[in-house]
Amino acid sequence: xxxxxxxxxxxxxxxxxxxxxxxxxxxxxxxxxxxxxxxxxxxxxxxxxxxxxxxxxxxxxxxxxxxxxxxxxxxxxxxxxxxxxxxxxxxxxxxxxxxxxxxxxxxxxxxxxxxxxxxxxxxxxxxxxxxxxxxxxxxxxxxxxxxxxxxxxxxxxxxxxxxxxxxxxxxxxxxxxxxxxxxxxxxxxxxxxxxxxxxxxxxxxxxxxxxxxxxxxxxxxxxxxxxxxxxxxxxxxxxxxxxxxxxxxxxxxxxxxxxxxxxxxxxxxxxxxxxxxxxxxxxxxxxxxxxxxxxxxxxxxxxxxxxxxxxxxxxxxxxxxxxxxxxxxxxxxxxxxxxxxxxxxxx
Numbered sequence: 001x002x003x004x005x006x007x008x009x010x011x012x013x014x015x016x017x018x019x020x021x022x023x024x025x026x027x028x029x030x031x032x033x034x035x036x037x038x039x040x041x042x043x044x045x046x047x048x049x050x051x052x053x054x055x056x057x058x059x060x061x062x063x064x065x066x067x068x069x070x071x072x073x074x075x076x077x078x079x080x081x082x083x084x085x086x087x088x089x090x091x092x093x094x095x096x097x098x099x100x101x102x103x104x105x106x107x108x109x110x111x112x113x114x115x116x117x118x119x120x121x122x123x124x125x126x127x128x129x130x131x132x133x134x135x136x137x138x139x140x141x142x143x144x145x146x147x148x149x150x151x152x153x154x155x156x157x158x159x160x161x162x163x164x165x166x167x168x169x170x171x172x173x174x175x176x177x178x179x180x181x182x183x184x185x186x187x188x189x190x191x192x193x194x195x196x197x198x199x200x201x202x203x204x205x206x207x208x209x210x211x212x213x214x215x216x217x218x219x220x221x222x223x224x225x226x227x228x229x230x231x232x233x234x235x236x237x238x239x240x241x242x243x244x245x246x247x248x249x250x251x252x253x254x255x256x257x258x259x260x261x262x263x264x265x266x267x268x269x270x271x272x273x274x275x276x277x278x279x280x281x282x283x284x285x286x287x288x289x290x291x292x293x294x295x296x297x298x299x300x301x302x303x304x305x306x307x308x309x310x311x312x313x314x315x316x317x318x319x320x321x322x323x324x325x326x327x328x329x330x331x332x333x334x335x336x337x338x339x340x341x342x343x344x345x346x347x
Contacts (some may be wrong), residue, residue: 006118008103016111020119020187026259027190034266037104038274045274072260079171104267112259116150120180122173130164130172133205137163151257154185155196179318188259195259211261212253219246222272229279262334 015036019029038045063079069076111118116127130153134144144152151205153160157178164172173181192207199208224244253261 005112006114007108009112009114009118010106010121012111013115017119017121020184024183024187026184026187026195027193029187029263030259030263031266031270033108034263034270035268038270045271046278055138060110072344109256109260112151112257112263113148114150115184116181120177120184122177123138126172129166133164133166133172134160148257151196154181155188157181158239159186166259190262190267193258193262195257195262195294197258198256199254199258199261208258209254211258211265214248215253215261215268216246216262217267218272219249222268222275224269226272228280229276 012033015033016029018086019032019036020026023032054345061083065079065083066076069079073316116122116130117124127150131144131149134149134153161171161173161178166172172180185196193211194206194208197206197208199206199212202208218243228241249264253264299309
């Protein structure tokens with residue numbers, strides 16, 4: 001599984017580096033990256049919004065059934081099951097779309113913690129040689145041997161560069177690679193945060209603790225507002241996600257590099273704005289009105305097609321249209337023949 005996320009991180013790295021190359025700031029690059037991801041996943045987001053609107057409409061009808069058969073719980077449950085089949089609603093339909101962003105975040109995580117291989121796309125063999133060279137220095141083995149070894153190299157590249165040589169004293173990184181790493185290392189300061197730093201272990205003055213706090217607050221607020229807008233009730237897995245997922249994301253943001261937590265904040269805020277816009281076109285009232293209009297048109301067509309038993313002279317509209325088309329074709333053929341005859345007589 002880790003290899004899969006690492007592969008996703010490598011693909012995301014191309015987008016992150018492209019955005020960084022333009023703006024020279026990793027925080028702004030993450031915002032641009034998030035916008036691109038939102039656009040790519042727009043069809044998925046539309047499907048999610050439709051599902052939420054359908055669920056809101058289902059809950060409204062479910063409440064009507066429960067009120068109608070309040071004294072007969074068995075009958076009420078049977079009617080609810082019939083309604084679920086008719087509306088094609090699943091009890092867990094809203095859960096899966098809320099898990100998908102977590103997989104994207106893990107892809108970003110591997111892109112950030114492995115900046116040399118996944119973002120700058122330096123050969124893995126060369127990066128391994130660099131980390132092995134640094135681990136031979138007394139006191140640095142534990143630091144570069146952990147999950148954030150590549151981040152450590154980027155963050156302190158200026159101080160470490162003199163140690164990054166092979167057995168013959170030749171630099172392990174080429175001049176162009178060293179230039180890219182230096183440029184990259186200088187672009188991680190955003191709004192006073194060092195996005196290469198981790199809130200867990202950083203001083204209070206670093207203000208990195210604000211990242212997990214904002215992760216939790218923005219997630220909870222956006223979920224609550226969207227639930228109210230869609231008129232859905234928070235129960236079951238949805239209730240767990242409203243508070244459980246933000247807590248989990250905040251815990252992750254506290255223990256991972258600030259860049260990952262900042263991505264989660266950007267994704268939540270931009271996702272909320274996207275949901276507000278989609279709700280204008282795909283809310284429960286609009287979808288219900290469209291479905292009702294479609295049912296009315298279909299019912300009228302079916303009524304017109306039904307032949308009256310007590311009226312033997314009744315002809316269905318489709319048959320009348322067919323007969324009319326045939327008459328028009330015969331009239332055209334007749335007119336064509338008369339035109340040809342008149343031309344021959346003139347000659």
